[in-house]
Amino acid sequence: MLESGRISHIPRFDPPPVVVPGVQDRAADRDNFQGEMTDHGSTREASSDVEAQLLRTLLDQMPGILWTVDRELRFTSSLGAALPALGLKPDQVVGMTLFEYFGTEDPDLLPIAAHRRALQGKESGYEFEWEDRTYQCHVEPFRDESGAVSGAIGVAFDMTAAKHAEDALKESERKYRRLFEESRDALYVSTIDGSVIDFNQSMLSLFGYTREEMARLSAEALYFDPADRRAFREQIERHGAVKDFEVKLVTKDGRVMDCLLNSTLQYDEHGEISGYKGAIRDITEQKRAGETLRRERDFSEAATDSLPGLFYLFDEQGRMLRWNRNLEHLTGYSAKLIAKMTPLDFFVGEDRRTIEDCIQEAFEKGQTTAEVDLVARDGGKIPYFFTGELVVLSGRRCVVGTAIDLVERRRLETQLRQSQKMEAIGRLAGGVAHDFNNVLTVILSNSEMLAGQLSPEDPRRQELVEIRDAAQRAATLTRQLLAFSRKQVLKPRVLSLNAVVVTLEKMLRRLIGEDIELATELQPNLWAVEADPGQLEQIIMNLAVNARDAMPEGGRLSIETGNAEIDESFAKKHFPMVRGRYAMLAVCDSGAGMDAETQRYIFEPFFTTKSRGTGLGLSMVYGIVKQSGGYIWAHSEPGQGAKFEIYFPCADGRCSDTEAAMAAGSSPPGKETVLLAEDEDSVRRLARRILEEIGYTVLEAREATEALTMSEGWDGPIDLLLTDVVMPELNGRELAERLSVLRPGIQILYISGYTDHEVLDGIVGPGNNFLQKPFTPEALANKVREILDAPERAAR
Template sequence: MSLRLKTVLIMGETLVGLLAFVYGLTTIRNAGWLLVGAGVLFGTVCLLLMERLVLSPLARIIGDVQKVEASGDLSMRVTVRGDDELASLATAINKLLQALQVAQEALRQSESRYRAFNEELERRVAERTAELAAANRKLESEVAERIRAETMQGVAYRIAEAANHETDLVDLLRYIRQELGTIIDTRNFYIALSDPEHEMLHFPYYVDENLPAPGFSTTRARKLDRGLTEYVLRTGQPLLATDEQIRELVARGEVVPLGPDTRVWLGVPLMSDGAVAGVIAVQSYASPAAYTPDDLDLLRFVSSQIASAIARQRRNELLRQQSAAIEASIDGLAMLNADGEYVYLNEAHARMLGCASPQAVVGKPWRDWYPPEEVARFEREVWPALLEQGRWRGEAVGKRTDGTTFPQELSLAAMPGGMLVAVVRDITERRRLEEQFHQAQKMEAVGQLAGGVAHDFNNLLTAISGYASLVRDALPPSHPSRDDIGQVLAAAERASNLTRQLLAFSRRQIIAPSIVSLNDIILNLGKMLRRLISENIEMEIIPAPDLGAVRVDPGQIEQVLTNLVVNAGDAMPNGGKLTIETANVRLDAEYARQHVGVAPGDYCLLAVSDTGCGMTDEVKARIFEPFFTTKEPGRGTGLGLATCYGIVKQSGGHIWVYSEPGKGTTFKIYLPRVAAQPTAVPKREEELPLVRGQQTVLLVEDEPAVRSFAARILREMGYSVLEAANGSEALNLATQKADAPIHLLLTDVVMPQMGGEKLARRLKAIHPEMKVLYISGYTVNAVVHQSEIDEGVAFLQKPFTTAGLAEKVREVLAS
């Protein structure tokens, strides 16, 4: 029976019983209260029935279900009692639990299989992920290496390209630093090049944070030491060293600390031709981790390119310098092919050939630039020697494009492939200078000969003219022999003039220089010079207003000017113009190079120009030679210009002649300018009358005739004369007469054993008040070595006359 039917039957039976009970009570008591009590009773009964029949079994079922839920054990079952709906519910729950248990087992098995699959999948995914990660890392490394390699190759390529095109080493090194800065820190960067020959280390490019603005240097250099740079040079190995490692190197004595402390230093050798040529280095003052071994590898990789670039650039620079030197050379350089055609020549060679540019010569055969006789000589002598020895050197005659020829020094060298290198030097100027030098040597030799002859003649002429004067003075005025003696004296005077000119030419006459102005000398002689030339010659004097001073003997310059004016007058027999002018000039090194013996500097110019007949080159080559003249016999001695030459040379100057036939002649005299102020040129004074004397004169002369003549004149004038043939005799006499005064020493300048200058110094120690008068034809010591006597020293030129000796002695004693 179902639970619902049981419940209805029980509730019906209970209700009937309650209604019957209520009805009975109604009859007894108050019906209302009975109904209330019946209702309560009915409800209570219903609740009890519900608890017993429904709620308790249901609670048991719920409890069993909660136990299953709490334990999770689906194998537990709900207790089944009876066969009512609750039992069916319990049975159904048990079936559900059974089904759930089966499903749970299936799920557990499925989960186990899934877990195993998932674990396997995760394992495989992890393995694959690891493989992919490793592959990715490998790929990233390969990509990074590829990028690094491409970057390094790019840097190396651009450096090599820059080395091929960059003409300036500093610009190249600046570009190298800029390129390296794209991959490493180059704030402190330098390249050092070793110069072992001079033990120097040069830094053509040095960038450092410690340098003042602009922060780089292109001229740093120092002596080789034992720094980090030298360590790399010495070992030939790259070095990456932190500050700690640097201290270890210092402690081991490997290096010496130089410059500011660095936190890390990286240097790599620059190899060139198998040797260490330099070092490229970077450094950091901030962090020891600024550079890594990878940076070292990078720098080492590009160092070869940098070394090659620097070497190539330096070779190119050397080639450019050599090319510039070749183009700037005054020597010609040419290259000819196997056919003898010019393929290259420099500007100098083109100018030698009279061409505006080398292109005018390129492609033409060498035969076009030599005269036919030279071409024949080359084929006969030069080419066989060149083929045999590979080179030839000698002189030749070249031909210009206008047909003129010029002497040249030629050096030829055969090259592989039949090429020929020629070095050509135009020796026209050298030939001219050699001719000047040979002329100067010839003049010097002739001068020495003339000086020696003049000196000996002066001694003879002194005796001849002296004794002739004595004989003439001893004869009465009406004696017929006085005219004969006069002719002897006139001849001696002419001979004396000749010897004076010879001495002037040989630069052995005594000079008394002073600081003067050439303008003063010219203006003082103006009227006299006018009388030396004919009236149909116009004479113009053009003095420079600001002319400097010169140190010369005024009398000698007067003689030079007189000789030049006389020659100019003779060159203009039909009239013309004579110009005398002065100027301040500066002779530069180029002028000095073209004129033998000239030193660059400031000079005063004295120029004498005429519009006369002029001279040929042959005449100009000999005009300064003694006794050479183009005048008719009897009109000249040939010593005028030779005298001018000697005087100018003895005064430290130079004389040059410029002349063309039919156009006239200009003589230019250059005398060294001095800074001192000029003194006035003294006027010529009238001759003083002879005055007798009573003083003691010590006469020292090695020539007996001259000594005898001078002693006789002095004694006739009242002087007491002590005679000595040389310095030793003079010293003995002076010692013997030490208590007696010697008022004047009259001595020759050049004597055997002891010269006059030395004798005077020694005698001054014994007789300090003694005056000195030198006599000589010329001096070897005072003139040849010093070319002058000091200002204030008295001198009398041989040959001298009775009056000349008397005047000079009185002048010196009275001074």
């Protein structure tokens, strides 16, 4: 019977006669076997023989070996399918003792000792290697029908293959453990509740714990943020694994690390989740290096993208490796398309051949340049100046270069030529200004004086007024020409904007034409400002001309003044304006108006919307306003006209009586003595006549030496020296210095037709009293009166 895989009973085999190999054959064995069966079991039924035969057949087919021995340890049977592996046939060893079979006399040999114990009634199991094979053996007592031990029975199974598999498994486990321990990544196994039950040396080194400390540690203690632990568990329980889970972990000493966590679920023998196993890699330095690399890349991209032109990099195969965003924006190609293009794809015709030659030149000679048209995706062409230089990047020869938009450069060249033209006009005007202004002084003053002598009804008066107005227009034209090249001498003073508007009103009406209505709304008691009256006139005239050009079909031009108390709220909305008191000048028109884009550029030099405009008018207005400490704002919409508001800071003090008299058109009288030095006869005679007619005593000299002689011979006081700046022998400055020694306290007024700053600053000097030719009788009288009435303010 087979019971739990173990043989518990077989028919009894009595020990046969001693079998000597080669003497007794298997037939005799069978006869003896049958005889024994007859002697001891004559009463058995015939079926017992059949059962015995079936059992033997079964045992012959068993995958192992079965044998029996008698009490002398002599084989009485051996059978089993594994015998051929030992080179044996069934029952071939019958009659041999165990000592003979194993070739030993040692009773303690493991198989022999096991059989001896069986004879004593004890079972034994052992593993035994024999002839390079491994056997798992089991031996137990063999009892007769009376229960007495008559021998031993054993079974053996060849475990060589299983042993090899076991050894391979053990070797695999050793290799796995070695890899586990030697891995540079921190490896761990934890339970479902987070207890760390296995780990390698890298795990200890990474976190700084001893083995004892790590064995007592919970995984939660390694997390910097508990939320990361929860996120890890949710992800691994949902997907069965986590890959490259980025997390911040904490070492024993509190150092925070950036780590990558890879983990899978661990299952027990019942298929239930028992915990996690995984690997941890410290990527702190890698991430820091990555951040540094990203910052450098971002900086590089930002630097190339901030370039005003194009940037590009390509290799010898023509592959575009790098470019800035301007190339995408200007050409209309996407980054994906540019990556598939070559540099030649951006050019056509002769320009393409030029670029092809330039690329070859760059790779052969190291650098190249070209001026060609870049072709956009929509077919548009943009002129560019291209540069290229050979570089070697990671062993790869490449060309790196930039390109500058020639449209802007050509526009600037045009502006430069225009500026040079204006400079030439200014120099020409400055060169003839002295003589021209002398002529205008005589025409303007004489016509005004003659007109003043005639009654309003006299028809000749109107003719003289026309002459005077023509001279004024000529003087204005001279100032405009000089302003282009900054040749005007600027003399700020406290004045009223109302006075400037009143003075210009008649001229403006002629300037804008009959189709445009001119209206003025002037604030009474307007706060005074400190500015150069000539500059203010220039502002109003330029704005008036700008308004006139915006109303080709006619319209309305209005000039307004007003007092403005600017508070903090208004100033914040009109940065960089500051709070305070201002006098406001506004020029409004009912013309075509401007869109927001045009308003962005109206104050830039050379910007114009007119086909023949210079683009200097409004830029000059802006510059004058800024030089005067003021602010200008433009308000306009297409079809709604335009309004320019200018705010000048309120001056400390009031407008002088002279200023008021000038606005009223009168000449204040005087009784003082004036020494007049002027080498231009007509101007000298005119100035003498103007001053004498309003009460002054005038001493007249043609040159500086004559003026000095006249001063020495004059016994009375001389209150004012009125001198031309440029004269033969001694100039006006030298004359003034000598007279100041001879007559301390004498006041000085310079007059000149010259306009060059360098000439005037070198002679007159900053801060001195100056009157520009041409001047009117009122202007001369007012200036003289101003100096004599305020000697404490007059510069010497």
